[in-house]
Amino acid sequence: MSFLSYLIKGISLGSVYSIIALGYTMVYGIAKMLNFAHGDVIMVGGFVIYTLMSLAGINPLISVLAAIVICTLLGVTIEGIAYRPLRKASSLAVLITAIGVSYFLQNVALLVYGSNPKSFTSVINVPALKLADGKLTITGETLVTIPLCIIIMVILNLFIKKSKVGRSMIAVSEDKDAAVLMGVNVNKTIAITFAIGSALAGVASALMFSTYPNLSSTSGAMPGIKAFVAAVFGGIGSIPGAMIGGVLLGIIQILSSAYISTQLADAIVFLILILVLLIKPTGIMGKKLHEKV
DSSP: OHHHHHHHHHHHHHHHHHHHHHHHHHHHHHHOOOOTTHHHHHHHHHHHHIIIIIISOOOHHHHHHHHHHHHHHHHHHHIIIIIGGGTTSOHHHHHHHHHHHHHHHHHHHHHHHOSSOEEOOOSOOOOOEEETTTTEEEOHHHHHHHHHHHHHHHHHHHHHHHSHHHHHHHHHHHOHHHHHHTTOOHHHHHHHHHHHHHHHHHHHHHHHHHHSOEEOTTTTHHHHHHHHHHHHHHOTTOHHHHHHHHHHHHHHHHHHHHHTOTTTHHHHHHHHHHHHHHHOTTOSSOOOOOOOO
16 A cells, blocks of 8 residues: 555655646746746745734735736736746846846745744645545545646636636737737737646645745755756647646656655656656657758
8 A cells, every 4th residue: 555655645745746847837838937036036925924914814815816916916017027038038148137137036035934844734634535444545635626726727727728718828928029910919918827827826726835834945946946857858849748747747756756866866867857758758648849051
């Protein structure tokens, strides 16, 4: 039963990575930029929930909704102030700006909440499920996280394929200049993309910190990097790829920690990523781009 328990735990962790990776893959797929401050938006969401629920005594659901709203507004603000002026700048300039925004958010959190990690109270009040005469226990967080990840991916897929805004996103991802000629507001479309990705970061913060309750100014950094790895693993720009990459990453991390070494688990994750990219550089579900000369 231990292997099955580890597998379920890996799928649960991977589902959180998938939700975070969706933000990365949407922004890159549509705006062609890597928002490395995305992980820190998750940290901000965690502190919003902690402040409202643990310090102010507000209902968990209201706290989570507030975190989603604040993360959404933060994402749109970051896009408007930090990234929009660099729309035609080099990718290196955008990357440096993203790192600067990341450190800015971390230091603001450090000044406000201090360096000591905070204990995060779970927002999920679902009883654990015991199977096989109590030998296998599935936590309430896992019971919520996995189905929620699937629901989010399905809704996001339908939104992009069926809605007018979603079709605008596809047009911008294909060719910004052509999209402008077709009447698409590129700035508005990219801002909506950041808003959706940041809202998903708010959801991910509630799920992640409910399972892993230590909250500090750098709590979003490593999950953000791993979610980016998941997006690349699955094929950055692909929504199903983000989910598959996240789940596989979570399973690899948990099984590596359980059967090889907790210290080497992260190294194994990145090693497997390198091997996958050597075999299939576009990722599992990525497609080759053919450029006309």
